[in-house]
Amino acid sequence: GAGVSQSPSNKVTEKGKDVELRCDPISGHTALYWYRQSLGQGLEFLIYFQGNSAPDKSGLPSDRFSAERTGGSVSTLTIQRTQQEDSAVYLCASSPTGLFTDTQYFGPGTRLTVL
Amino acid sequence: ELKVEQNPLFLSMQEGKNYTIYCNYSTTSDRLYWYRQDPGKSLESLFVLLSNGAVKQEGRLMASLDTKARLSTLHITAAVHDLSATYFCAVDPFNNDMRFGAGTRLTVKP
Structure with a gap:
């Protein structure tokens, strides 16, 4: 079956621009997670959704970051006024149920480069 | 501040040998995760450990968790080249606030 997909696969943007990153989870998966991976900070957990709800947004690096999930399916991570330190690979994962107790299935990631 | 420390960070081993990767963390957590990442690829979930003694x-990988010692191990038995990858551990001490280790880059040589 289809796995987790993310788009775009690569995004190059100029400092100060807004970007939207999209994640399509595996059909029927309740939980969805966003992470980012950078050379400087390593792997970081950003936010998760249980259905359409994100109970805890404290992992988002700043108020320039926001995320939403609609219809219990697709999620969008939006970064406003991008900065060079936002350059990273953004990974999305989904799992069938529950909060971090299931196996997570990862998408291929979106590589964001902020010039 | 929560710290998750993996060691070694780099590991080069010969095929057929055994080795252990260690993951120490600084605060109480009943949940620990192991992931694998191949070069240039995304993450793959390996193990979810949910209780002390889990x-x-x-295959050739075995993970264990000692919550009292705040230690997890990933043991590799009779390594093969296909196991070459970076392995990450992560803990979730505050419910849904995962923290990752820096990763162990494993190279298995013939």
Whole structure:
């Protein structure tokens, strides 16, 4: 079956621009997670959704970051006024149920480069 | 501040040998995760350990969790080249606030 997909696969943007990153989870998966991976900070957990709800947004690096999930399916991570330190690979994962107790299935990631 | 420390960070081993990767963390957590990442690829979930004494095995990899010692191990048995990858551990001490280790880059040589 289809796995987790993310788009775009690569995004190059100029400092100060807004970007939207999209994640399509595996059909029927309740939980969805966003992470980012950078050379400087390593792997970081950003936010998760249980259905359409994100109970805890404290992992988002700043108020320039926001995320939403609609219809219990697709999620969008939006970064406003991008900065060079936002350059990273953004990974999305989904799992069938529950909060971090299931196996997570990862998408291929979106590589964001902020010039 | 929560710290998750893996060691070694780099590991080069010969095929057929055994070795253990260690993951120490600085605060109480009943949940620990192991992931694999191949070069240039995304993450793959290997193990989810949910209680003290949990042990899980998949092929040549076995993971265990000692919550009292705040230690998890990933044991590699009779390594093969296909196991070459970077392995990350992560803990979730505050419910849904995962923290990752820096990763162990494993190279298995013929």
